[in-house]
Amino acid sequence: MDIYLHFKDQAAEAITFYEDVFKTKPAQIMTFGQMPHDDNTPVDDSIKDLVLHANLQINDTNVMISDSPESLTSPRVIGNNVALVFNAKTAGEALEIFQQLAENGTVLLPLEKTFWAELYGMVKDRYGVNWYINFL
CATH class of the missing domain: 3.30.720.110 (Signal recognition particle alu RNA binding heterodimer, srp9/1)
Structure with missing residues (x-):
């Protein structure tokens, strides 16, 4: 089982924090700006530097992380x-x-x-x- 964490514009900061806390290898990160270009669905400049997808290994667990811009997804709710x-x-x-x-x-x-x-x-x-x- 893998885990997926969604953040609101803080994914890169959270990744750096977790890398430090858990002394992991650097995460593999792709930003929205690195997605393949598509004229029909251009990426807005305001989200180009946000994390589209990242993989972080904590012990034997794959933790996937991304930003979830409200313009692309339903509102993110922090819950328990x-x-x-x-x-x-x-x-x-x-x-x-x-x-x-x-x-x-x-x-x-x-x-x-x-x-x-x-x-x-x-x-x-x-x-x-x-x-x-x-x-x-």
């Missing part, structure tokens, strides 16, 4: 119906990632010991994405 679960390899990694995601975000459940995990916490990052950080 999707959360990404990151299974840390060490307690230190769990703490570091949780703290970085919480910066300018909201801690929903502090990172702490639970009956099922050594550490578990929930955070909504600065882009409104819910993350569950797990260290078993």
Whole structure:
């Protein structure tokens, strides 16, 4: 299963943030301006630099990311119906990632010991994405 995250004009910024937090390889990014030219459907200059599609590998998960300009899609609603679960390899990694995601975000459940995990916490990052950080 892959994950697809849609942003409103912040995809490039979010990609850089996630690359740093999860220490990933740089994402493969295509902008709207890089799409093949089509005279019947020209790309508006205001969206040429926005992310059409990107692939970011976080551990073994492919996270696809794009901007969703309202001129091309229905309005994007940030909701609580999707959360990404990151299974840390060490307690230190769990703490570091949780703290970085919480910066300018909201801690929903502090990172702490639970009956099922050594550490578990929930955070909504600065882009409104819910993350569950797990260290078993």
